[in-house]
Amino acid sequence: MALSRRTGQRFQGSIWPGFVDAMTGLLLVLMFVLTMFMVMQFVLRETITGQESELDDLGQEIAALAQALGLERDRSERLENDLGTLNATLDDATTRAEAQSALIASLQQERADQDSALSAAQAQITSFEAQVASLLSQREDALGNVAALEQAQAELLSEKEALDLALATARSEIDEQVEAARLAAAQREAMDALIADLRAKGEDKDAVISARALELAELQEALSAEEKARLLEAEAAKALRARLETADAELTAMTLTLEAERKAAEDTLTLLAAARSASGDLTAQLAAAVSSGQDTDAAKAAVEKELAQVLTQLAMARSDLDAAREKQELTEVSKLTAEEEAAERIAALRAAQAVAEALLAETNANLETVTATSTQTNSALTSAEGQLAETRAQLSQTTRQLSRAEAELAEIVLVQEKSAEIIAALTSELARTRDDLAQAEANLTVAMDDSEIEQTLAAALAARTSVELEREEIQRQLAAALAAKLAAEQQAETRLDDATQQAILLAAARDELVQEQERTSQAQLQTEALNQQVAALRAQLSSLQAILDEAKIQDDASQVQLQNLGSELNAALARVAADERKRRELEEAERKRLEVEALALQEQTKDLERYRSEFFGRLRDVLGRQDGVRIEGDRFVFSSEVLFPPGRAALSPEGRGEVAKVASILLAVADDIPDGIDWIIRVDGHTDNVPLSGLGEFADNWELSQARALSVVKYMVNFLGIQPTRLAANGFGQFQPVNLEDSDEARAQNRRIELKFTEK
Numbered sequence: 001m002a003l004s005r006r007t008g009q010r011f012q013g014s015i016w017p018g019f020v021d022a023m024t025g026l027l028l029v030l031m032f033v034l035t036m037f038m039v040m041q042f043v044l045r046e047t048i049t050g051q052e053s054e055l056d057d058l059g060q061e062i063a064a065l066a067q068a069l070g071l072e073r074d075r076s077e078r079l080e081n082d083l084g085t086l087n088a089t090l091d092d093a094t095t096r097a098e099a100q101s102a103l104i105a106s107l108q109q110e111r112a113d114q115d116s117a118l119s120a121a122q123a124q125i126t127s128f129e130a131q132v133a134s135l136l137s138q139r140e141d142a143l144g145n146v147a148a149l150e151q152a153q154a155e156l157l158s159e160k161e162a163l164d165l166a167l168a169t170a171r172s173e174i175d176e177q178v179e180a181a182r183l184a185a186a187q188r189e190a191m192d193a194l195i196a197d198l199r200a201k202g203e204d205k206d207a208v209i210s211a212r213a214l215e216l217a218e219l220q221e222a223l224s225a226e227e228k229a230r231l232l233e234a235e236a237a238k239a240l241r242a243r244l245e246t247a248d249a250e251l252t253a254m255t256l257t258l259e260a261e262r263k264a265a266e267d268t269l270t271l272l273a274a275a276r277s278a279s280g281d282l283t284a285q286l287a288a289a290v291s292s293g294q295d296t297d298a299a300k301a302a303v304e305k306e307l308a309q310v311l312t313q314l315a316m317a318r319s320d321l322d323a324a325r326e327k328q329e330l331t332e333v334s335k336l337t338a339e340e341e342a343a344e345r346i347a348a349l350r351a352a353q354a355v356a357e358a359l360l361a362e363t364n365a366n367l368e369t370v371t372a373t374s375t376q377t378n379s380a381l382t383s384a385e386g387q388l389a390e391t392r393a394q395l396s397q398t399t400r401q402l403s404r405a406e407a408e409l410a411e412i413v414l415v416q417e418k419s420a421e422i423i424a425a426l427t428s429e430l431a432r433t434r435d436d437l438a439q440a441e442a443n444l445t446v447a448m449d450d451s452e453i454e455q456t457l458a459a460a461l462a463a464r465t466s467v468e469l470e471r472e473e474i475q476r477q478l479a480a481a482l483a484a485k486l487a488a489e490q491q492a493e494t495r496l497d498d499a500t501q502q503a504i505l506l507a508a509a510r511d512e513l514v515q516e517q518e519r520t521s522q523a524q525l526q527t528e529a530l531n532q533q534v535a536a537l538r539a540q541l542s543s544l545q546a547i548l549d550e551a552k553i554q555d556d557a558s559q560v561q562l563q564n565l566g567s568e569l570n571a572a573l574a575r576v577a578a579d580e581r582k583r584r585e586l587e588e589a590e591r592k593r594l595e596v597e598a599l600a601l602q603e604q605t606k607d608l609e610r611y612r613s614e615f616f617g618r619l620r621d622v623l624g625r626q627d628g629v630r631i632e633g634d635r636f637v638f639s640s641e642v643l644f645p646p647g648r649a650a651l652s653p654e655g656r657g658e659v660a661k662v663a664s665i666l667l668a669v670a671d672d673i674p675d676g677i678d679w680i681i682r683v684d685g686h687t688d689n690v691p692l693s694g695l696g697e698f699a700d701n702w703e704l705s706q707a708r709a710l711s712v713v714k715y716m717v718n719f720l721g722i723q724p725t726r727l728a729a730n731g732f733g734q735f736q737p738v739n740l741e742d743s744d745e746a747r748a749q750n751r752r753i754e755l756k757f758t759e760k
Contacts, residue, residue: 034576041580045587052591055538059598062531072520080517552584600676632738632754636662640687640708640751647696649707651715659712662755663720670726677759681716682728684754685709688747689734706731712753 556577630637643655651659666681673679685705698704709729716722739746 052594056594056598059602063602635684636755638753638755639748640753641748643712643753644708647692647704649698649704649711651711656715656719659715660720663716663722666722667720680726680728680758680760681722682730682754682756682758683709683712684756685712685729685731686736686750686752686754687734688750689737690747700733702731702733704731705733708753 638658642658643651645652670679685708687701687705689701692698692700692704694700698707706729709731713724713727713729716727717724734750737746737750738752739749
């Protein structure tokens with residue numbers, strides 16, 4: 001018993017130091033584990049705190065990027081609208097240019113045709129003028145010929161009248177001669193009968209004839225005296241004919257034969273008269289001889305001798321009469337021939353005159369036709385010149401429109417450059433965000449195990465792969481766009497007129513705008529990728545939170561285990577756990593509060609942006625189409641001429657109306673804005689760089705700009721019911737111009753009032 005008791009005490013004495021050593025070692029291990037846990041928790045807390053601050057920064061940057069993206073989207077939409085307008089304008093301009101080109105070509109063709117027609121007409125006019133000149137000369141000749149013919153006709157008529165008179169005279173004389181010849185023939189027949197009777201009785205009356213021989217001699221002497229008297233009468237007739245020849249000098253050539261015939265007829269008549277006288281005397285003597293009965297042979301011989309002489313004279317007179325008749329007939333035939341020739345000549349002259357008059361009328365008609373054609377051609381040329389001038393005016397108007405389109409294109413290019421700068425800034429911010437994310441990933445790798453790191457890396461690689469695929473897709477689209485651009489450029493090389501070149505410029509602008517849209521879409525894709533990365537980062541934070549929760553559970557379990565180790569250790573661990581729990585709760589509450597504040601801030605920002613968009617959208621609907629009012633980014637710009645008179649700070653009636661429109665929209669929007677958003681309308685006044693004289697109401701442009709802004713604010717407060725706490729007036733003078741050019745248009749753009757809806 002003593003042995004056993006001694007042995008147990010020895011064991012008990014030897015176990016206690018070992019137990020103390022074991023507990024000491026366990027406590028040291030626990031202290032080391034707790035120390036490591038505290039260190040890891042501190043490191044994780046610092047990491048989480050840094051990541052939260054980085055997340056806040058990233059959230060702010062994302063908000064800024066979202067705002068910039070919204071502005072960029074608005075700008076892109078505006079550019080798309082402008083591009084659509086420009087495309088429509090370009091299409092209209094191209095259509096008008098093509099129509100005007102076709103019209104110009106047709107007008108040029110018509111002008112060429114009219115020039116050729118005018119040349120042909122001028123040639124015809126020249127030929128017509130030559131013909132007219134020749135016809136005029138022919139007319140002159142014809143008129144001369146007509147005058148000569150009329151003179152000849154007058155002469156012929158006078159000759160005809162003279163010939164008719166002479167013919168009538170000759171006919172009357174010939175009728176008298178024929179009558180005389182008939183009488184002479186009758187007398188001759190009577191004398192022949194008488195002579196036959198006398199011859200029959202002559203044989204019985206020879207004695208009587210012989211007895212009457214003396215009486216016959218006496219009768220012959222008397223006959224000689226009578227013949228002398230008749231010869232004197234013939235000489236008087238010759239003198240009369242000489243006077244007639246002197247009086248009818250114009251008809252000498254045609255009346256010579258008639259005069260000769262007259263002479264022969266007169267001689268014949270003289271002879272017939274003498275024969276008649278002799279026959280009468282002889283008859284009387286024969287009658288006396290018959291009555292007296294003196295039939296002597298001497299008288300018979302004398303009578304026979306006288307009868308023979310008388311018969312000879314009668315034969316001669318008969319032959320002369322026949323010759324005179326023949327000559328008269330020839331004269332009448334020649335006269336008729338001359339009359340016919342004269343009539344034919346007169347008819348020919350009249351026909352020639354009629355032909356000349358017809359030709360002259362035809363020439364006058366041709367001249368009138370040519371004059372009418374020339375007048376029509378001149379009117380057509382005048383109308384063509386008017387159309388050409390109108391076409392040139394339309395072409396110049398089209399050129400001015402194209403110039404304006406080029407100016408708008410330059411503005412679009414400038415906006416694209418600004419967009420490119422913004423996209424570059426976004427890209428740099430995205431790169432910086434990626435660096436921050438990489439740093440966050442590096443920090444997170446400390447608290448994550450290998451599997452989670454691999455998963456995170458796999459997700460990052462997948463996101464990077466998707467980004468690279470999207471980038472390759474964008475590059476492929478860019479390559480396709482460039483190929484299409486090259487194809488369009490190659491296709492456009494065949495059309496190099498002015499309108500096509502302008503179309504090429506607009507197409508290039510359109511391509512640049514497409515590229516800008518692609519850049520914008522790429523920026524959107526990058527922003528979406530950034531959002532995805534932020535979401536992944538938040539997921540990683542959630543996983544970290546889960547890890548922390550698991551660590552907390554393990555910590556609770558360790559604390560339970562440690563509570564079993566001892567009351568003091570349990571109390572210490574309980575205090576440490578309570579402190580740690582309180583601190584974690586405080587940190588969690590602080591983190592939640594910060595998240596709530598961040599979300600509230602984001603919501604307020606979104607609400608403010610939404611109300612700002614609504615405000616400016618309503619302003620755009622009300623005032624966007626009005627002259628002198630424009631929208632630039634987040635500002636609404638009024639031209640000073642719309643609100644104020646020149647050099648004055650008092651609002652014009654039109655300006656009060658415009659400010660009232662803005663105030664009504666602001667009051668309608670302000671009712672919907674929550675009280676948590678501290679918004680304000682900032683009114684900025686700007687002037688041009690033309691200095692004031694200093695003698696008026698305002699010393700310089702700065703005072704004028706401040707006075708104008710203050711006038712707008714006071715009018716909105718005093719008359720439109722806007723709270724003064726929601727308004728701010730600023731004057732910038734000429735020191736913030738929007739157009740630096742030295743022109744009236746640039747100065748008009750710089751004279752403006754800007755309204756900006758923002759936070760305090």
